[in-house]
Amino acid sequence: MDILVRAEVSGTHGRLVWPGGSFRCALGRGGIRTDKREGDGATPVGRFALRRVLFRSDRIAAPRTGLPVSPIGPADGWCDDPSHADYNRPVSLPFGASHEELWREDGVYDAIVVLGHNDEPVVPGAGSAVFMHVAKAGYEPTAGCVALALPDLLRLLEDCRPGDSIVVETAPAR
Numbered sequence: 124m125d126i127l128v129r130a131e132v133s134g135t136h137g138r139l140v141w142p143g144g145s146f147r148c149a150l151g152r153g154g155i156r157t158d159k160r161e162g163d164g165a166t167p168v169g170r171f172a173l174r175r176v177l178f179r180s181d182r183i184a185a186p187r188t189g190l191p192v193s194p195i196g197p198a199d200g201w202c203d204d205p206s207h208a209d210y211n212r213p214v215s216l217p218f219g220a221s222h223e224e225l226w227r228e229d230g231v232y233d234a235i236v237v238l239g240h241n242d243e244p245v246v247p248g249a250g251s252a253v254f255m256h257v258a259k260a261g262y263e264p265t266a267g268c269v270a271l272a273l274p275d276l277l278r279l280l281e282d283c284r285p286g287d288s289i290v291v292e293t294a295p296a297r
Contacts, residue, residue, distance in 0.1 A: 129293070146272070177237065186234055257276060
């Protein structure tokens with residue numbers, strides 16, 4: 124199954140569409156770009172496999188999905204340092220290089236879908252930690268991810284299976 128994400132005119136909001144429905148989503152503060160770079164805040168254009176789901180078991184039950192599911196804990200992070208050998212890979216905290224903490228207080232990473240962006244092979248500087256995750260209130264722009272309201276993300280995950288992909292594309296010209 125393909126999940127289509129297309130930016131709206133603003134570039135930081137979009138629609139996520141799949142055979143089971145359609146939801147509003149937040150996109151990167153840098154819009155959607157074909158030339159994604161580390162730190163640009165852009166959501167990359169392309170087709171990305173849905174690798175697995177991570178979740179905070181102290182806040183939500185394991186999502187119902189056909190994808191592999193694993194709980195996260197306070198020691199889970201993701202390396203975003205292009206000069207490090209673990210760039211764009213999960214890491215254990217404490218971690219000496221630049222990284223994201225997956226155990227967040229704001230709820231954005233209560234459910235995370237790891238996307239197959241820049242992972243086979245990893246190219247230093249081509250972007251890291253591009254996920255599908257929970258949207259902030261008001262669908263604030265992300266740092267380059269695709270974000271949905273938690274109920275919408277959980278509903279989408281019910282239909283997801285290994286081999287499914289998310290397709291991010293720009294809106295057609297008007």
